[in-house]
Amino acid sequence: MITTVEEIQRSTTAMRSGELARSQESRETVGDYSVPDARMRCRDVEVWYGDKRAIHGVSLDLGRNEVLSMIGPSGCGKSTFLRCLNRMNDTIDGCRVSGSIQLDGEEIYDRALDPVPLRARVGMVFQKPNPFPKSIYENVAYGPRIHGLTNDKTELDALVETSLRKAGLWDEVKDRLDAPGTGLSGGQQQRLCIARTIAVSPEVILMDEPCSALDPIATAIIEELIDELRANYSIAIVTHSMQQAARVSQRTAYFHLGDLIEVGETNQIFTNPQHRLTEDYITGRFG
Numbered sequence: 001m002i003t004t005v006e007e008i009q010r011s012t013t014a015m016r017s018g019e020l021a022r023s024q025e026s027r028e029t030v031g032d033y034s035v036p037d038a039r040m041r042c043r044d045v046e047v048w049y050g051d052k053r054a055i056h057g058v059s060l061d062l063g064r065n066e067v068l069s070m071i072g073p074s075g076c077g078k079s080t081f082l083r084c085l086n087r088m089n090d091t092i093d094g095c096r097v098s099g100s101i102q103l104d105g106e107e108i109y110d111r112a113l114d115p116v117p118l119r120a121r122v123g124m125v126f127q128k129p130n131p132f133p134k135s136i137y138e139n140v141a142y143g144p145r146i147h148g149l150t151n152d153k154t155e156l157d158a159l160v161e162t163s164l165r166k167a168g169l170w171d172e173v174k175d176r177l178d179a180p181g182t183g184l185s186g187g188q189q190q191r192l193c194i195a196r197t198i199a200v201s202p203e204v205i206l207m208d209e210p211c212s213a214l215d216p217i218a219t220a221i222i223e224e225l226i227d228e229l230r231a232n233y234s235i236a237i238v239t240h241s242m243q244q245a246a247r248v249s250q251r252t253a254y255f256h257l258g259d260l261i262e263v264g265e266t267n268q269i270f271t272n273p274q275h276r277l278t279e280d281y282i283t284g285r286f287g
């Protein structure tokens with residue numbers, strides 16, 4: 001136990017020199033960031049907010065039918081990197097992205113590529129459930145309607161039902177499809193947002209801390225759902241919960257101050273991390 005001012009100073013100096021030693025460790029990514037037949041392939045991605053570099057040359061693949069977790073201390077760039085994958089950063093003033101990000105071999109930052117259909121192919125679920133102020137039915141039907149995915153009302157009804165079923169919500173809402181989406185519980189609203197994302201036939205679903213506003217029961221339901229969705233989609237999830245990363249993902253990427261420090265099989269990252277910074281984070285030495 002630290003009792004005197006001198007001890008506090010000694011301890012602080014030791015911590016600083018430890019941090020310095022770690023900061024001088026290699027920031028080359030440890031582990032294989034590539035996967036065969038990747039759904040998304042990111043190479044040397046840099047992100048700047050004005051003159052501040054938030055992501056430093058990150059290369060990382062997202063495989064087919066996998067859940068990839070992105071973890072790391074607050075401010076390390078997880079959300080920034082996630083938002084690159086469907087060009088959501090385009091909406092932020094002063095944000096610049098460079099490097100290569102491909103979806104099925106196609107450069108998503110190509111000037112000729114329209115980000116609106118891209119965001120249907122790479123859907124996003126946010127931290128706070130954000131249903132439209134419309135009925136449950138309309139929340140799901142809106143996307144397919146604007147993207148012209150169905151020919152008539154019968155097809156649209158069927159698509160709404162399928163999407164709500166895939167999101168595990170149909171049985172709870174089938175008798176009140178005209179009720180407002182905002183009247184559902186938080187966990188149901190998040191599943192409604194997932195149904196809305198699924199309805200436009202995405203290839204990839206990005207999730208930015210999708211359970212952080214939910215209670216443990218609603219969280220467990222969403223985690224089960226993520227596991228089921230993996231059969232049809234590639235999923236990248238940002239989470240602050242290492243337990244959640246361990247439960248839902250097959251691979252985990254550890255970010256630190258804008259660098260991708262380590263990536264590998266989730267089990268290996270949590271039981272046998274190769275980089276000191278990863279180990280410090282998962283053992284709770286900082287974060």
Ligand SMILES: Nc1ncnc2c1ncn2[C@@H]1O[C@H](COP(=O)(O)OP(=O)(O)OP(=O)(O)O)[C@@H](O)[C@H]1O
Nearest residue numbers: 049054072073074075076077078079080081092240
């Ligand atoms: N819109 C923005 N404008 C300027 N800087 C930003 C913006 N968004 C993020 N940043 C900065 O970029 C860095 C990475 O932030 P980001 O939100 O991606 O981190 P994070 O790992 O997702 O953090 P958290 O876990 O706290 O959500 C931080 O230094 C942050 O301050």
